[in-house]
Structures are given as structure tokens and as C-alpha cells.
Amino acid sequence: MSPPDNIDVLSSAQLRELVGSLLTKLTELERTVAEQREEIARLKGLKGRPDIKPSGMDKATEPGKSGGQGKRRGRGTVRPRVSVEDRVLKVAAPAGSRFKGYETYLVQELVLSVHAIRYRRERWITPDGQTIIAPLPAGTAGHFGPDLRRFVLMQYHQGQSTLPRLTALLQSVGLSISKREVQRLLTDRHDGFIEEARNVLRAGLQTSPWISVDDTAARHKMANGFCTQIGTDRFTWFGTRPSKSRLNFLDLLRAGHTDFVLNSAAFDYMRRRALSATLIDRLAEQPQTAFADQAAWQTHLDRHGFTGLTITPNPVQVATEGAIWGSIHAHDFLRNAVVLSDDAGQFAVGRHALCWVHAERLVHKLEAFTDHNRAAQQRVRQLIWDFYAALKAYRAKPENSRRLALRARFDRIFHRRTGFVTLDRLLVRLHANKAELLTVLDRPETPLHTNGSENDIRCQVIRRKVSAGTRSDPGRDCRDAFLGLAKTCTKLGIAFWDYLGSRLHVPGQRLIPPLPNIVRCRGKPA
Numbered sequence: 001m002s003p004p005d006n007i008d009v010l011s012s013a014q015l016r017e018l019v020g021s022l023l024t025k026l027t028e029l030e031r032t033v034a035e036q037r038e039e040i041a042r043l044k045g046l047k048g049r050p051d052i053k054p055s056g057m058d059k060a061t062e063p064g065k066s067g068g069q070g071k072r073r074g075r076g077t078v079r080p081r082v083s084v085e086d087r088v089l090k091v092a093a094p095a096g097s098r099f100k101g102y103e104t105y106l107v108q109e110l111v112l113s114v115h116a117i118r119y120r121r122e123r124w125i126t127p128d129g130q131t132i133i134a135p136l137p138a139g140t141a142g143h144f145g146p147d148l149r150r151f152v153l154m155q156y157h158q159g160q161s162t163l164p165r166l167t168a169l170l171q172s173v174g175l176s177i178s179k180r181e182v183q184r185l186l187t188d189r190h191d192g193f194i195e196e197a198r199n200v201l202r203a204g205l206q207t208s209p210w211i212s213v214d215d216t217a218a219r220h221k222m223a224n225g226f227c228t229q230i231g232t233d234r235f236t237w238f239g240t241r242p243s244k245s246r247l248n249f250l251d252l253l254r255a256g257h258t259d260f261v262l263n264s265a266a267f268d269y270m271r272r273r274a275l276s277a278t279l280i281d282r283l284a285e286q287p288q289t290a291f292a293d294q295a296a297w298q299t300h301l302d303r304h305g306f307t308g309l310t311i312t313p314n315p316v317q318v319a320t321e322g323a324i325w326g327s328i329h330a331h332d333f334l335r336n337a338v339v340l341s342d343d344a345g346q347f348a349v350g351r352h353a354l355c356w357v358h359a360e361r362l363v364h365k366l367e368a369f370t371d372h373n374r375a376a377q378q379r380v381r382q383l384i385w386d387f388y389a390a391l392k393a394y395r396a397k398p399e400n401s402r403r404l405a406l407r408a409r410f411d412r413i414f415h416r417r418t419g420f421v422t423l424d425r426l427l428v429r430l431h432a433n434k435a436e437l438l439t440v441l442d443r444p445e446t447p448l449h450t451n452g453s454e455n456d457i458r459c460q461v462i463r464r465k466v467s468a469g470t471r472s473d474p475g476r477d478c479r480d481a482f483l484g485l486a487k488t489c490t491k492l493g494i495a496f497w498d499y500l501g502s503r504l505h506v507p508g509q510r511l512i513p514p515l516p517n518i519v520r521c522r523g524k525p526a
Contacts, residue, residue, distance in 0.1 A: 205333035207523030214453035219469025236487035266326030353439035376418035
């Protein structure tokens, strides 16, 4: 509420509401000032304030472990992934001693050495004047062997090393290599990896019952952009673009396709976004329903008078989003799949679900200025924690009889009024998201949080802090592709080192099947 001209005419309840509103605004201003001070300190190279620990709702609601909680888990048997060489060590024993076998002692070692080969390639001239030169061994591309290329890619992307440090390491072990040559190893001739990463996304979108999404800031060509993560428990994919709009997110969900399609899914999307029924009918009446690219689609909109309209919502934007959504369904992506997010607006497409950890965090971050408000905040938080534990139990063992009870319990929690004005407004806001927060009741396979996305995207955040931004489109695409492939390999139980060796044709390396095929196989119901 806005302050009146005469405060004396206000009642006690109105004064309390006014004070609470002013304290909330003061807290927001203090938070803004603190963020500005932190940014100034960062620019000056000073130490920033410590991070506040999260609420811990998800871990706190895990069921207790039975027995032996205090026992520390042992290391277990060491099983190297390489063949073990046996060596017998002898000892001079006194005369009359009896031999009692061997005592095994396993030692693992890493050998880093530089091996330079000068190939003398036979050259012949055929009778018809053509020149024949002996081919190089498989896996040799350029003047650096496949094992070196694998090591560079592994250290830079999964090891999160910097280009200067990686160059210094290679030079220190005896290689004659420059920073520019290392840069070429990281960005040149990796179209196969980029294509496989895109196919991993397509396989995941076609077979996954849900996807979890998130984004973070990214720098590219000296400009601010955003890196979007899309993934499940079987795959991870990253895409960096200049925008984080819904239009950009839908374009990423096309997984490299550029077409626009007008079908039932497209028209349903337009209706949900409140596009005029007259305009929808105008598009539906046309015989052409598929458009190869942006230019063809834009021409179609111009021809039917969409671009000249100045109404709300923007008909060009909504129609374009709908046509991209139609393309997504035409390629069999996200059919009946749930999109799980942290409530960022651009991710609200299709069947949408919300993260409970982010929802509870809103209550956790509220500033309470009185004992009554703090008690109300803690009481609501405890109710949410108990309800979250019940949802986790339901997800582990779904029962139809419990759905109505959980829905009614949700209403009791978020319909309550505590007298803490800011908290009450937040509860009303959270209750408006009931359908998205309770998606798990109809789709128990959907996670209750986006922790997986936040864990995945952390590698992009580290890469941004370590090496700032990318300067070329190939560099950006390679960074996104290799980080996504490394995360996907980890989720599929494949060593990234073995994966790189297979793709780079390292001699003696076992063959790793295409990752999209593995993602599809893991996605099939048992």
C-alpha cells in the first residue's frame, strides 16, 4: 500500500501493514546495495561476502539409514581398468627357510612421455603419371597423434584446465607445441563430436518422459549471452545463445532443425498464448503447413498480414513460437514429456513442472523483523518440509488413494494466513502454481527438484570463471559439445577418456557405441 497523506487516520492493522511493506522495501534496497558493493569489490579484486548455505530441504527429508550409521565406509578392492603386470620380487632367505608363496602388493603408475615419429612415406609415380603416397596410420590427423589430442581434450574440458597452463604442461614434458596449436586441437575438425552431441539431444528428447532445464550467464564474442542446459539422468546438452527468451528455448528444443510446422500442436500453443482466433483461422485455412527456414516462414507471415499488426500479444512472436512448437512435435520431440524448471518464465512450455527446492527457498529467504513473523516463517517452512517428504514417499510408491489427500494437504498449507503480510502474499503466489508443483502426483517419474540441472551446469560456470568467454562460433560449439558429452558419459557409466580414445581411433582402444544409441536403449521401458 502507498503511504497516505495523514498517517494519524490509519488503524493499528493498517499501520502494521504499512510498516511491514516499508521494511520489505528497505530490505530490497539493502540487498541491492549489498549486491552493488559486492560487484564493486569483485571489480577491485577484493574479497566478497560469504555465500549463505541453502536450506537443505531435500537432504533433510531423506529417510534415515538403518543401523551402522556411524561406521565409515571402507575403500574397497582396487580394480584398475588396465591390465595388471605381474613381477616377482625375490629376497635372500637364510638356509633352511620354507617358501610360503607370495604377498601381493598393487602399485598403480602413470607414464607421461613424448614419442615423436617421423614417417617416411613411399611415393610412387604410376605409368599414367599419377602420384601415389603411402597413407598415414589411422587416427593421425595433422602433426599430433590421437593420444595427444585425447589428452588435450580431456584436460581442457573435463579437467577444466586453462589454455596457457595446458600449453605449459605439454611443453614441460618435452613437446614442441605452441598455444595456437593447442587452440587448434581444441576447436578444429570436431564436427563429428558436435554432431554426436546434437544427436544425443535428439535421442533424449524423443525417449525421455521428462527433461530438466536451467541456464546461466555466458560470454561470447565480447558480448553477454546465456548457456541453456537440457538433460535428464541419462544425458546432458548445452547450448549458448545471445538470448534467454522463450523463443530461443523453443529453438533449442528443435535440436538443430530449422523448419516451422503448422499442425494441431502449433495451433493449441497459439490458443494457450491467447492469439486471436481470427488469426489462427487465417493460418489454418492455408494449404501450406511446413516451411523450411526462417525466411520462408517470415514471408508467409508477411503475405497474410501478421507483421503489420500492433496488437497484444504480439501475433508474429506467438505464431512463430507456435510454429516452432509444431516443429518440435513433428520431429517426435517432447511427446507428453514434462519440462521441469526453476520457474523461469522462458521454460514454461508444454507440460510444465516446478522445482520444490526453489519454491521453498522463497520462504527461506524472507526477511522477518519480529518474533511473530519469524515463528510464522519457521512454522510454514516445517509444513513444507513435511509435505515434501510425503511427496518423496509417494514418488517412491505411488498410490491413487493418496492423491486426493495430498492435494487437500497442499491447499491447507498454502491457504493458511499467518499475519505475516509478505509471507501470506508468497503463499498465495505459490498456491497459484499448484498444478505445476503437484505434477508428480500424475507423473511420479518426474523429479521434485532441478538439482540435476544445477549440478550439470556448474561445469559451464567453472569454465566461465576459468577462461571467461569464447571468441569464435566453433570455439563456443566445441565447448558446449564436449562439456555435454563428458557429462553424458558420466551418466551412462562410460569413462570420458575411453570415449575420446574410441572416437579419435587411438590404437588398442575399445569401441564405444554411439552415445545416442545408448541413450535410446536406456530410455526404453523395461
